[in-house]
Amino acid sequence: DVKVTQSSRxxxxxxxxxxxxxxxxxxxxxxxxxxxxxxxxxxxxxYFSYDVKMKEKGDIPEGYSVSREKxxxxxxxLESASTNQTSMYLCASMEGGxxxxxxxxxxxxxxx
Amino acid sequence: GDSVTQxxxxxxxxEEAFLTINCTYTATGYPSLFxxxxxxxxxxxxxxxxxxxxxxxxNKGFEATYRKETTSFHLEKGSVQVSDSAVYFCAQGGGAxxxxxxxxxxxxxxxP
Numbered sequence: 001d002v003k004v005t006q007s008s009r010x011x012x013x014x015x016x017x018x019x020x021x022x023x024x025x026x027x028x029x030x031x032x033x034x035x036x037x038x039x040x041x042x043x044x045x046x047y048f049s050y051d052v053k054m055k056e057k058g059d060i061p062e063g064y065s066v067s068r069e070k071x072x073x074x075x076x077x078l079e080s081a082s083t084n085q086t087s088m089y090l091c092a093s094m095e096g097g098x099x100x101x102x103x104x105x106x107x108x109x110x111x112x
Numbered sequence: 113g114d115s116v117t118q119x120x121x122x123x124x125x126x127e128e129a130f131l132t133i134n135c136t137y138t139a140t141g142y143p144s145l146f147x148x149x150x151x152x153x154x155x156x157x158x159x160x161x162x163x164x165x166x167x168x169x170x171n172k173g174f175e176a177t178y179r180k181e182t183t184s185f186h187l188e189k190g191s192v193q194v195s196d197s198a199v200y201f202c203a204q205g206g207g208a209x210x211x212x213x214x215x216x217x218x219x220x221x222x223x224p
Contacts (some may be wrong), residue, residue, distance in 0.1 A: 004155070045212075105155045
């Protein structure tokens with residue numbers, strides 16, 4: 001079975017802090033994604049990566065950056081956290097040419 | 113642009129009731145269509161999918177048919193259980209972009 005893990009289930013940070021969210025997948029998938037999930041808005045794509053060191057902006061990249069130094073790991077970085085980044089963050093992976101995305105359990109981030 | 117619209121929740125049903133969750137899409141091409149489910153405290157997991165018109169996806173008693181003429185992919189189940197309580201997301205995607213476009217999600221609560 002595909003396994004996607006996220007480094008934290010819950011995280012509390014202060015405004016202005018730099019925040020790292022880590023995601024690891026164990027199925028050698030080429031594609032990885034970061035979403036945020038908010039009530040009434042569904043899932044919105046922040047960034048995705050289709051290969052090591054490659055990244056593309058999604059629909060809401062402002063205030064975020066990403067890093068993919070190894071195929072199995074995709075990191076989401078909040079350079080200076082703000083209260084409007086309080087949300088649930090979901091990571092997903094997908095094999096190249098595939099259609100099914102596999103999700104991690106999510107990280108619920110609270111920015112005070 | 114491409115989008116997915118699904119009925120707002122919450123949907124509250126008694127056990128063994130019939131379930132329908134409506135989903136319609138707009139797309140410039142011919143996307144694959146998906147239903148994902150999110151159980152409490154977990155990430156999303158694929159429930160079923162259909163890749164072309166008139167295809168029926170099915171899993172765990174749930175079904176959805178890809179209707180090109182009405183641009184719909186409604187989710188149905190004949191007899192819901194308490195364990196079906198979750199948030200259900202309709203999505204479209206596939207093709208060259210590898211990205212999924214999600215609806216806003218529908219919360220289903222099944223009461224014993």
